[in-house]
Amino acid sequence: MRAAIAAALDDAQARGALPRLPGAEIAVERPQKPEHGDYASSVALRLAGTVKRRPLDVAQAIADSLPTGALIAAVEVAPPGFINLRLAPDWKRAQVEAILAAPDSWGAIDLGAGQRVQVEFVSANPTGPLQVGNGRGAVLGDVLAGVLEAAGYEVEREYYVNDAGAQVRIFGETLEARYAQHFGRAAEVPAGGYQGRYMLELAEAIAADRGEEFLSLDEPARDALGAEGLRRMLDQIRGDLALLGVEFDVWFSEASLLAPRDALDGRSAYETAMTYLRDGGHVVEKEGAVWFASSARDDKDNVIVRSSGEPTYFATDIAYHFDKFALRGFDRVIDVWGADHQGHVARTKAATAAVTAAAREDGDADDRPPGDGLEMLLYQLVHLRRGDERVRMSKRTGELVTLRELVEEVGRDVTRYFMLQRSADAQMDFDLELATSQDPKQNPVSYVQYAHARCASILRNGAKEGLQPGGDVQALTGPTELALIDAMLRLPELVEMMATKLEPHHLTGYALELAQDFTQFYGACRVVNGEEPDLSRARLKLTRAAQIALARTLGLMGVSAPDEM
């Protein structure tokens, strides 16, 4: 559509209707009011100033050069200078066949052109069960990844496992204490340790399976106990996420960044990245520590190696992003972070840009733009509520409502839909009382699923009457039929918009509109009707197409699309 207008603009200039001027951005949008056509462009309004002509005249000049035909049925110029395009109803109806031909891929586009993009999300410390807030990141990341796949990207879902550093050490010490206590030994959970019940349960589970195997608590036994605890905690996290329908392609170990690699001449990714930073002049030493000198204006220097010689989390994070871009060659990387990590965005981008640029000069990385491929999607916190009572979430207090509890109470579909409903920028309250309410009216997801089930039911009824989808889609001339087709045709554009803006939450609103358009069609048009078999078969086609569009929309959200409810 944009191309058509651009061509018309060129044509208008070529034949002298408009003066020559440098290429302007062609803005095309879908008007809110149906009277304004299917698409509208405001190019004329933008151009009018520079060409010193009345906007209406400019619009008319462009409109005169827009050919009408099988696709575009009408071009209208409207004050103050809009160009409104109306698609041919015949063409729209014919698109129903395109939907029927793509039951598993309707809405897919090739925006990404096969570029490799990694979405890293959740990545919660494996020192406790996942919290409700992690669920929001899980849903956002998973749905975004699916949207990017639909947009033509090759996507990998990755969980970064923080299995090195202070938190893991404290986790091990807490586990040692609980394990020792289980066998009646005097032991104290260390200061800053994990007080939650789950640590008791973890210690008991290990004791039940492995007995006193680790009770000596000498160095090897402590390491083995810690590793065992971490392994079990990760299994639990994996299970919590599976309950939500989230699965990862890669579980990436932070500790592996510190291990020597043959491909790096026996050095670790961490050492290699630090060398590049040093050689690139991005590092200063002061107060006995090593600092990354950030080039970002809104950032200050940050410690990467403590005076003790131990790397900070930031240091391994730099190595991690070095690994993503320089070693694994992703074109784009999207980190989905909670808003409490907001302060890390600037420094991580700056450091990633610095280290990949240095690696590229050294021939260790491709010549892709440094750091430009790194994007952060921040989501605001989830506040948990039970009616009027605020539930505080903290791994340290032990007063937890875990993600697992939430999903078990509310169900996967409702959890995913609720988490997805709001834009990532906005805080959200998750009211357990409301979400666990048995009143289906509280859950818009039911309305959408019901529409899908109704499609299936109608198709079943048609089959019983000996009527199958078929016939000529040009028989679908009613206003509700066309409105439904319009709604289905918007899905590919929606995918493009969501992939471009990294805003998967638009799916929920679209799903509701699509379901409404189908329900209105259902109310206005009798589908299964033996007295008008041709029309009936055409409407069965439309019903099947609607089922596909609904299933694809629900599928992108990771919400089930039942044939019966």
Added chain:
RNA sequence: GCGCUCGUAGCUCAGUUGGACAGAGCGCUGCCCUGCGGAGGCAGAGGUCGUGGGUUCGAGUCCCGCCGAGCGCGCCA
């Protein structure tokens, strides 16, 4: 103090990258359907888009100030 995000209908929130009279769901009022699944459909009431300026042909959307809410500013992760 500095930075990030948010402030839109009684409630919960959208608002497609600055467009044509501000939208949805729930709640409220009234009406419709003795039809393939009523977990419906239609209509109505309800909004100075926190506030004051600015940019623009045009601002809920961009810029600045102020007010309010959340989060972040560690040799923690």
